[in-house]
Amino acid sequence: MRYLTRVAAAAALLALAGCGLQQGVIESQEHMLSAAGFGIHPATSAEQQRQMASLPPHHVVWRQQDGKLVFLFADPLVCHCVFAGDERAYQTYRRMVIEKHEAEAICFRSGR
Numbered sequence: 001m002r003y004l005t006r007v008a009a010a011a012a013l014l015a016l017a018g019c020g021l022q023q024g025v026i027e028s029q030e031h032m033l034s035a036a037g038f039g040i041h042p043a044t045s046a047e048q049q050r051q052m053a054s055l056p057p058h059h060v061v062w063r064q065q066d067g068k069l070v071f072l073f074a075d076p077l078v079c080h081c082v083f084a085g086d087e088r089a090y091q092t093y094r095r096m097v098i099e100k101h102e103a104e105a106i107c108f109r110s111g112r
Helices: 002-036 046-053 087-110
Strands: 039-042 060-065 069-075 079-087
Touching: 002 046, 002 069, 002 079, 046 079, 060 087, 069 087, 079 087
Parallel strands: none
Antiparallel strands: 039 079, 060 069, 069 079
């Protein structure tokens, strides 16, 4: 019985650590989106929350709006907001993601 209690406690700690890790990843994405030129739009009204809920969480998607592409990133967990940017902001964000992955790969290969 003690063994099961310890296993359950360890699983709970891992789950909590995973939540913290996920939150950190999301916050990192949001910092890059903001730095790339995306605007932050809090979902404070019921209508804004409904619109945010219609988007896939934590993924950049695009929509056509007034003849232009708008890129959106919904975060219903951390900031309860939607990041919105134009094509230039999206291209900047993509470059930042690629550079981050390249830097992480260099660190991984060098054993740091």
